[in-house]
Structure formats: C-alpha cells, structure tokens
Amino acid sequence: MKLKSKSSILENIITDLDEQLAAIPSHDWTGEPIEDSLQLDMLIDGVRNISFCEGKSEKKHYPINRTIATLLVENELYERKQQPTEEDKHDN
8 A cells, every 4th residue: 555645654554553463363273263352452552552753752652442452353354254264265
C-alpha cells in the first residue's frame, strides 16, 4: 500500500500496526482459537501499546486506544476467516 501522506510518523504507525496484526496467531499454544483464548487481551494490548516519539522528545504518544485496538484485532481475525483456504482455491 502506497501512502499519499509524507508523514514519517503515520508511516511508522501503519507499519507497526501491520506487523502486529499480521503476527496474530490463529490459535494459542493450547490449540484453542485465539478468539476464545486468554491471550487475546495480550494481543489487543500489544496493538494498543504502539507508540511514537515526537521529534527529539523522549515523550511517547499512544495513538490507539483499547476500543480501536480491539476493533482492529477482531477485524483482522474476521478478514482472515473470509479468505479462501488452499482447499477452496483448488476446488474451483
């Protein structure tokens, strides 16, 4: 995805978000779907904790609140389920 904006802060936020969301496993270590897992809150917090520093300041800003993080994680999991599986691709 090519951004129209030249903002390096925005680019870093989007890159960090993309990496966090792409790294979400479909199942936890016990084999449970991640949606039903106790680990889901940790994954949401990981997205919520994406931050950036303003200029030369050491002050961190956290642009994503819990509601947005939850929606992003839930949407990522939903969209993955909408993608055809390898079996679906070969059945056509």
